[in-house]
Amino acid sequence: MDYIGFRCPVCDKNFHADDDVVVCPVCGTPHHRKCYEELGHCYNEDKHSEGYDFEKEENESDVPEGSVKCKNCGEINSEGTFYCSKCGTPLIDIPNNNFGQNQNNNQGNQGNPYGNNDNQQGNPFGNNQNGNPFGNNPNGMPFGGFNAVQFDPMGGVAPETEFEDGAKAGEVAKLVKQNTPYYMQVFNKIKTFNKSKFNFAGLLFGGGYLLYRKQYKLGGFITAIMIACYTFFTYGNYTVISQVLNDVVNTHTNMNPSDIYPMFMSAVEKLDTGDYLIVIFSFICLLIYYALHLVCGFIANRCYYKHCCKQVKKIKSQSSSETAADNELQTKGGVNTALAFSLIVVMLILNYAPVFLLR
Structure with missing residues (x-):
């Protein structure tokens, strides 16, 4: 019988794979060897005369309807949960x-x-x-x-795998919540080989993706720069750049498309100093804006890894008990969907507001 997940009746702690377990030859009750030796006899010795059988009693013990018991730690979880809310161990086992x-x-x-x-x-x-x-x-x-098909919410990473700052994979998974298989594999790769993967969501959404994953300090800093750059480019585009392009196109109606750029630059050089600087800084801002998108694609996973590990360490150090830490991880974990939608609305406003304001 596999005793992993059961509790030692003496110390009331769960058995783990590396524990030295002693089983009573009469009733089959498992104990930690140290606990058994300190007690000097089976914990259920007084029940031996009644024919007590540990395995039979455990099999007949009721698990609340609509719940499932974790095989690793014995925690009772809601039915349909992919991984244990306490230790992060997968709760499903579908053999092929x-x-x-x-x-x-x-x-x-x-x-x-x-x-x-x-x-x-x-x-x-x-x-x-x-x-x-x-x-x-x-x-x-x-x-x-x-x-x-077997779905592993941990992506093949053992819940007890230790990441940075003493954070375990199972604890980090509670903080990640969404898309845990991908992130557990990426985090394990960072921890083992110090190599990350390119994050295409980070490329597409830039700092907004960091905010979506609740990295508010770094995400807010990058997003603020991106919004500032995009705002200045939008202003320069509608006030100067678009007018210069229209003048070039209207003046040279039969020109080759390949001649537009050199003619545009020639027209820009003839602008007064103020408008010229607006055009130059507008393109610099646009370059910074797209460069930040690219940078976010490269750093998103590693930054999220460090963020999660630090959060787990902080929560564990400030919590009075393991249960309180688990609840705090569940509360502070996941994603901020509302903020993500708000950023999309802001970008749409920045993109289309000049059409109405600068007529």
């Missing part, structure tokens, strides 16, 4: 039985490229009904339907 079964069926037919095709010589589909190449699997799917 069809894959192994197909392999076994073919072992006795190594000379037959189509596997076990009894009484159907030369038929690549064997005994499958209606000649279905995927056999009798549910829904006609090749590997037993969608139930054969």
Whole structure:
């Protein structure tokens, strides 16, 4: 019997994979070896005369309806939860039985490229009904339907894996919440190889993506610069740049499209000092704006990794208990969708407001 997740009745702490466990030969109650030796006998010794059986009692113990018990720590979680709210261990276990079964069926037919095709010589589909190449699997799917696909919310990373600042992967997953498989794999790569991955969401949304992931200081700083740059470019575009382009196009109606840029630059050089500086600084601001988008794509994952680890460390140090820390991680974790939509509205206003204000 696997005792991981059960509690030692003496110290009331959960058993882990590396614990030295002693089992009572009479009733099967597990203890930490140290606890058993200190107590000197089985914790349930007084129940032996009643025929107490630990395994039977545990199997008959009721888990509240609509709940699931974590195999690692014993925490009761709501049904449908992907990973334990306490330790982050995946709560689902869906084996791919069809894959192994197909392999076994073919072992006795190594000379037959189509596997076990009894009484159907030369038929690549064997005994499958209606000649279905995927056999009798549910829904006609090749590997037993969608139930054969196992979803791991931790992305294959063990919940006990330690990241930066003593933060464990299971704790960080509670803070991340959305898209944990991707981030657990990326964070583990940063921790193991000191290499990150390019974040395309960071490229597309820049500082807004950092704010969406609740990195308010860095995200706010970058977003403020981006908004300032975009605002100045929009002003310069509608007040000077667009007028210069219109003059060039209207003056040279039959020019080649490839001549627009040199003619535009020639016209800009003839502007007075004030308008000339507006054009130059407008393009500098636009360059900074897109450069920040690119930078965010490169740094988003690593910054989020450091942010999550620091948050976990801070919350754990300020919490009075493990339960309080878990609740705080759940509260402060996730994403800020409302702020993301607000930034989209702001960018739309910056983009289209000059059309009405500068007529």
